Amino acid sequence: LNLVGQMAAGIGHEIRNPMTTVRGYLQLLGAKPEYAVRKPTFDLMISELDRANAIITEFLSLAQTKRTEQRSQDLNDLLGKLYPLIEADTFTQNKQISFIPGEIPNLELNGNEITQLLLNLTRNGLEAMEERGRLQIKSYVDNGKVVLAIADEGCGIAAENLRKLGTPFFTTKDSGTGLGLATCYKIVESHNAKIDIDSSTRGTTFFISFPIPVASSKIVDILSQKAIHPISGS
Ligand SMILES: Nc1ncnc2c1ncn2[C@@H]1O[C@H](COP(=O)(O)OP(=O)(O)OP(=O)(O)O)[C@@H](O)[C@H]1O
Ligand SMILES: [Mg+2]
Structure with missing residues (x-):
């Protein structure tokens, strides 16, 4: 990966922390009785965050230059x-x-x-x-x-x-x-x-x-x- 790729990898890595916070609060709010009617929306938001996270994981494994153990x-x-x-x-x-x-x-x-x-x-x-x-x-x-x-x-x-x-x-x-x-x-x-x-x-x-x-x-x-x-x- 070139410099831009390395930077993207670094940003991808750092973006995960705020995403984890957002995911946690969505989960917390979504479980409250007053939001029961909005449950599908909360679930969708969480699964979209998971998808974004999976994309970052895949990209990071691509950016990884260290040789893995075999x-x-x-x-x-x-x-x-x-x-x-x-x-x-x-x-x-x-x-x-x-x-x-x-x-x-x-x-x-x-x-x-x-x-x-x-x-x-x-x-x-x-x-x-x-x-x-x-x-x-x-x-x-x-x-x-x-x-x-x-x-x-x-x-x-x-x-x-x-x-x-x-x-x-x-x-x-x-x-x-x-x-x-x-x-x-x-x-x-x-x-x-x-x-x-x-x-x-x-x-x-x-x-x-x-x-x-x-x-x-x-x-x-x-x-x-x-x-x-x-x-x-x-
Ligand atoms: N077995 C296959 N049969 C037909 N097309 C394929 C096959 N494998 C790959 N391709 C083509 O190659 C492209 C790239 O595949 P790749 O797995 O890298 O990405 P993707 O499947 O589109 O997305 P994802 O990142 O979710 O895997 C696909 O979009 C598809 O057009
Ligand atoms: Mg594929």
Whole structure:
């Protein structure tokens, strides 16, 4: 981030304190009997403050330059923990979801960041789909990398928009902020991973390929001796 970005981040951070005060008083007043008829208005004001707060959080994580800690862990475990949450979201929207965990070695990951990455990508997938659409989450080894694939059956991404993806505040949605993918790109970069996108009018797939750490790649070598396709580049 440039200087202006750093300043925006600083202001964003400081704005939260007064917002917290306002939120607290809204909550307090909204609970009073004399304001009972105004309850929906109070709730709306509080949820709008929460939304503003969520945008600031996302922006601050983007502005964060300190490298976050990573440790060797199982991507499938992280996916499995988050899956019920995403599944519940999917069902309330009358859409379908599946998760196919593959045999993958442990990776150097920051759990919080990977959680955020997953939530942002699955939310985008869900937002792109009509009812009954299916979201598919997969993990597998391909070409010496661990791949996390998130596929939707949504509207697809227009060619002219593909190169704008990841630019902060680029959005085509009425209520979008355009920080979701920017955050994803940052997280992917800090994991030395890569994003590939395959999109058509029938849907979009995001492929995140993670490098396999040397210690884990030995195990993959042993596994690959038994596999039909040997894994190259490890
Ligand atoms: N799976 C997808 N299918 C279709 N379009 C997508 C998909 N993912 C991203 N996009 C496009 O990329 C744009 C940017 O996505 P991004 O997640 O950064 O922001 P957003 O979803 O609009 O807002 P938010 O900040 O709430 O995530 C979207 O507005 C949409 O046009
Ligand atoms: Mg998004």
